[in-house]
Amino acid sequence: MAKRNPGPGPGRLYLVGTGPGAAEHLTPAARTAIESADCLIGYRTYLELLPPELRGGKEIIASEMMKEVARGRQALELAEQGRVVALISGGDPGIYAMAGLVFELARERGSPAIIEVVPGIAALNACAARLGAPLMHDFAAVSLSDLLTPWELIEKRLQAAAVADFVTVIYNPQSKRRTWQLARAREIFLEERAPETPVGIVTAASRPDEKITLTTLADLEGQEVGMQSTVIIGNSQSYCWNNLLITPRGYGNKYNLESNGA
């Protein structure tokens, strides 16, 4: 049975991240939010990855990719009518995802809906786990999508990350339309970091077609990288062992396995 918010006031909108892949990374908090909703809205693929028992008895509004604004607005409208809505996305809605857009739309509308973000396992958490332990030290996340961000600023960030020896997680590295940006990022890193710096590529993390590649900055060109890929470039201390990408917790003479630093 679809539940309806009984009161006359505004309802509630949960922004829920299902993590990578299917249900194994769906947190209890996310599950509870979905169960409490009478309407699920989201990109079709993410809705279809949900366990069937979470979809039953609810209104399901599946939309296509690239309709984020319409989707966010519709979710808000339904919540404003008193519904309990869960807007479903993969990963974490709080990292390069729907949460910001929904708040921007809510502010624009002066929406009275109660909005809650339920965090999820983001691509960076999932890909790091599959690669070993690349994110043991300071890191930067940079998206190569220049649809909403000037490319000059993206280059500036890549340079800053390279110069300051950040481990760097690259979102949206490549697609059919985004063809040269990753090669340019590689050039920028090669100005600051050794060609043998390890690089991990994780495609479709935790899904049946998952693919993990360990390579180096030198050999990054020509690797298979797509829409579902995240690329992690190690820092100057990162190394490969046993087909894993590992970044030590510290630096050179400050670091000693016998010590017990935090």
Place this chain on the structure above:
Amino acid sequence: MAKRNPGPGPGRLYLVGTGPGAAEHLTPAARTAIESADCLIGYRTYLELLPPELRGGKEIIASEMMKEVARGRQALELAEQGRVVALISGGDPGIYAMAGLVFELARERGSPAIIEVVPGIAALNACAARLGAPLMHDFAAVSLSDLLTPWELIEKRLQAAAVADFVTVIYNPQSKRRTWQLARAREIFLEERAPETPVGIVTAASRPDEKITLTTLADLEGQEVGMQSTVIIGNSQSYCWNNLLITPRGYGNKYNLESNGA
């Protein structure tokens, strides 16, 4: 009943993150790993946060803080003896946490144990969700702990993050011994970013004593920040609305709510 790996070969070591707080962010994958283990090892506080049914029938090895190396080594030794071990930590073991240390120790020992990282909801995911949507654009994570990292490098990273307009997540911002570093970080950001840049402080995210503070770079000094706090500094576009910290998905004239960019 404690399960034992029946074979004569090495066992398995799961590095499991329980997320923030109690069980509401413990993923099914983390739960399955814990259930399959015959021995749980970890810092006492995290073990005590586990649901009781996950602790029953297992050997429990609780250790004190600051004993990470001994804890990691013991976990490996048990797995090498054929045990199935879950090394439990809060947050995500793959982000500034135990995973890297365990792999370093395993490499040093030439350990044959099978090691698997199970990702969790890290402080940055949890704190971002509680603040609204600060991580909608490129961000950097910087730890202010200089126990294993030269302070000069930490300053260099803060400067790079400030100059390149990264949203910045500050780990280990302050403690009894770490008293001046956050003030210095604030100075560095004030050289590049406006005094009214919004800053969020989340302490003990998702726990009963959770505290959320929204302030600005100008007013950051004097705020209550401790061992359990994470600080998120907005980028030049971030703003506060409805007691939330929001970073837009894009920049100025590239950005339009009517458009449908990815």
